[in-house]
Amino acid sequence: MTRKLGKGRLVAATHNKGKVRELKDLFEPAGLEVVSAIELGLPEPEETEQTFAGNALIKARAAAEATGQPALSDDSGLEVTALGGMPGVHTAIWAGEPRDFYKAMEKVENLLREIDAKDRSARFVSTLAVVWPDGHEEVFEGEVHGTLVWPPRGEKGFGFDPVFVADGETETFGEMDPAKKHAMSHRADAFRKLKAALL
Structure with missing residues (x-):
């Protein structure tokens, strides 16, 4: 049975500052105080699953256990049709350590050129997992479809946003006003x- 989230503190189980900002923008108007894993000094658990839901649950379970409070995690990524869904759950890994998403975007572009891909369609996927300290769990998946462009455009957003144009739009997520992006994103x-x- 679905459980309601009461007002109060919600731990954002992520070390990605861009995601923290988006999660605060989404949840704080609903009366929840979003505090991030970064602010709480929580370690980053290893993401060992092969699905977005599996990895989101790993992060949310670890944060709920460590804090004794409901925790929310987002696992998201870019799936490129011509690359068989890559980078998918490995989207962040493609950016390396320290994270360099320009390199990751370049890697995708080079692969598309290597196979001379005419199909540049892609989708962003986001899986939100909420885990309560008693072990109750809820999972929700969202998506947005679009096309990849090159070169990257725009300084707003994060990750692959500068090369992604959502269906029906002309601006990349990197050029788009954040409020507009938040209204239509995965x-x-x-x-x-x-x-x-x-x-």
């Missing part, structure tokens, strides 16, 4: 489903 889609069920 994370917003997952959040709408979560909100309908939990808030």
Whole structure:
């Protein structure tokens, strides 16, 4: 049975500052105080699953256990049709350590050129997992479809945003006003489903 999220503190189980900002923008108007794993000094658990849901649950379970509070995690990535869904769950790994998403975007572009891909369609996927300290779990998936462009455009957003143009749009997520992006992104889609069920 679905459980409602009461007002109060929600731990954002992520070390990605861009995601923390988006999660605060989404959840704080609903009366939840979002505090990140970075602020709490929580370690980053190893993501060993092969699905977005599996990795989101690893992070949310670790944060709920460490803090004794409900924890929210987002695992998201870019799936490129012509690359068989890559980079997918390995989206962040493609950026290396320290994270360099320009290199990751370049890697995708070079692979598309190598196979002379005419199909540049892609989708962003976001899976939000909420885990309570007693072990109750809820998972919601969202997506947004679009096309990849080159070269990257725009300084807003993060990750692969500068090369992704959502269907029906002309700006990349990197050029788009953040409020507009938040209203249509994969994370917003997952959040709408979560909100309908939990808030």
